[in-house]
Amino acid sequence: MVSKYSTKFLNICVASFCKSQQMQKAEDVIIDGIRLGVLPDVVTYNTLIDGYCRFSGMDAAYSVLYRMREAGISPDVITYNSLIAGASRNRSLEQSLDLFEEMLQSGITPDIWSYNTLMHCLFRLGKPDEANRIFKDIILKGLSPHPVTFNTMINGLCKYGYTSNAIMLFRNLQRHGFVPQLVTYNILINGLCKVGRMKAAWRMLNEAMDSGLEPGAVTYTTLMKSCFRCRQYKHGFEIFFEMKNKGYAFDGFAYCTVIGAFLKLGRFEEANVCMEQMIRNGLGIDLVFYNTLINLYCKEGKLEAAYKLLDELESLGLEYDDYTHSIITDGLCRNGNIEGAWRHLNYMYTTGFTSNLVALNCLIDRLGKAGQIDHAMKLFESMEIRDSITYTSLVHNLCKGLQVKQGRSDQNYEWLDSFIDHLGLNVALDQKLL
DNA sequence: TTAGGGTTAG
Numbered sequence: 001m002v003s004k005y006s007t008k009f010l011n012i013c014v015a016s017f018c019k020s021q022q023m024q025k026a027e028d029v030i031i032d033g034i035r036l037g038v039l040p041d042v043v044t045y046n047t048l049i050d051g052y053c054r055f056s057g058m059d060a061a062y063s064v065l066y067r068m069r070e071a072g073i074s075p076d077v078i079t080y081n082s083l084i085a086g087a088s089r090n091r092s093l094e095q096s097l098d099l100f101e102e103m104l105q106s107g108i109t110p111d112i113w114s115y116n117t118l119m120h121c122l123f124r125l126g127k128p129d130e131a132n133r134i135f136k137d138i139i140l141k142g143l144s145p146h147p148v149t150f151n152t153m154i155n156g157l158c159k160y161g162y163t164s165n166a167i168m169l170f171r172n173l174q175r176h177g178f179v180p181q182l183v184t185y186n187i188l189i190n191g192l193c194k195v196g197r198m199k200a201a202w203r204m205l206n207e208a209m210d211s212g213l214e215p216g217a218v219t220y221t222t223l224m225k226s227c228f229r230c231r232q233y234k235h236g237f238e239i240f241f242e243m244k245n246k247g248y249a250f251d252g253f254a255y256c257t258v259i260g261a262f263l264k265l266g267r268f269e270e271a272n273v274c275m276e277q278m279i280r281n282g283l284g285i286d287l288v289f290y291n292t293l294i295n296l297y298c299k300e301g302k303l304e305a306a307y308k309l310l311d312e313l314e315s316l317g318l319e320y321d322d323y324t325h326s327i328i329t330d331g332l333c334r335n336g337n338i339e340g341a342w343r344h345l346n347y348m349y350t351t352g353f354t355s356n357l358v359a360l361n362c363l364i365d366r367l368g369k370a371g372q373i374d375h376a377m378k379l380f381e382s383m384e385i386r387d388s389i390t391y392t393s394l395v396h397n398l399c400k401g402l403q404v405k406q407g408r409s410d411q412n413y414e415w416l417d418s419f420i421d422h423l424g425l426n427v428a429l430d431q432k433l434l
Numbered sequence: 435t436t437a438g439g440g441t442t443a444g
Contacts, residue, residue, distance in 0.1 A: 085435065151436085183437055188438095189439095258440090260441060294441090330442065356442095362443050388444085394444095
């Protein structure tokens with residue numbers, strides 16, 4: 001009895017240390033407990049695994065799993081749920097699926113949380129149909145869906161552009177008694193903003209407020225971002241100041257959004273002020289933060305400082321993503337170093353990336369602007385994926401070249417046909433050209 | 435235990 005009470009107390013201590021990211025203290029208290037004859041149980045190990053997944057990484061979590069098994073304690077559904085969610089947070093989505101499979105192989109029955117996380121992973125892996133199948137399975141198996149289940153599904157549908165389906169699901173759920181949370185509305189507002197349905201997004205916001213919910217920092221950041229996306233900068237900054245006046249805590253998401261907007265407008269001083277505030281507040285030291293700061297330096301022409309940051313992020317164990325590569329390529333191009341941009345792209349390919357449309361578009365545009373149309377065309381022809389920006393950059397620069405060579409009016413535009421055939425996209429064949 | 439917002443090019 002005494003021992004059981006003690007383990008319970010030990011678990012409370014471990015949970016408290018894990019929650020405040022003091023993993024070493026959590027370990028120390030376990031060692032102290034063992035010395036006093038209080039043995040950790042499955043809850044202790046699960047708490048520790050969850051803490052490591054959140055704050056240290058999967059390797060540390062797996063080593064606890066190993067220790068747990070060594071101590072003769074079998075992992076349970078909560079152990080696996082923590083590991084699956086941890087792998088998902090670390091963007092090791094395939095690993096999450098493997099863990100789910102391993103859990104089944106071990107004879108452990110997944111619960112609603114396991115399925116929620118699995119659905120989330122499948123959406124993020126680009127497999128909405130499989131996620132949908134899991135959603136149906138949950139209902140068929142008679143498991144009680146949690147609000148998170150619905151939010152995950154609504155979010156997944158929005159992410160794939162099925163915003164109307166997401167709203168249909170949402171309305172049906174409401175009719176069956178589902179009470180939407182702020183998160184649900186945030187998901188829908190974001191989904192609507194992303195497909196340009198701004199009026200519907202504002203109506204959704206009003207609906208949330210009418211039901212007694214107060215918009216939060218996430219809601220504000222979402223709306224601010226969508227204003228910037230539509231180039232409604234004034235309105236976006238108004239939201240930014242309203243957020244400040246209302247005393248909302250600014251996090252990395254809000255800062256990166258607003259810094260991005262300042263950079264687009266060339267307002268470097270304000271971007272720097274925000275960046276300094278962000279650093280002072282110790283916020284968001286993650287890859288997006290680095291990408292944003294690197295972009296700031298590149299736009300200001302401080303490439304050396306940008307490269308220093310690349311070293312710094314690597315030393316923190318972070319890895320470049322598509323954004324990092326396109327920001328660097330663009331930075332080199334903008335600063336007149338086309339050779340360097342080529343070299344960077346080649347480096348990118350050696351690290352396992354197979355393509356980067358944005359980076360190639362930057363290069364196409366810059367080659368055109370530098371008068372190297374032949375090189376731009378060669379690059380264009382080698383590209384497997386192109387979008388409207390690829391075409392408009394090329395067409396714009398080709399036209400500029402032709403105008404210089406041939407004069408303005410009586411030109412032959414037959415060569416544009418081949419571009420337009422490729423498309424269905426809006427090539428700028430308007431008054432600017434003709 | 436879980437779900438939402440941030441960074442790139444014409």
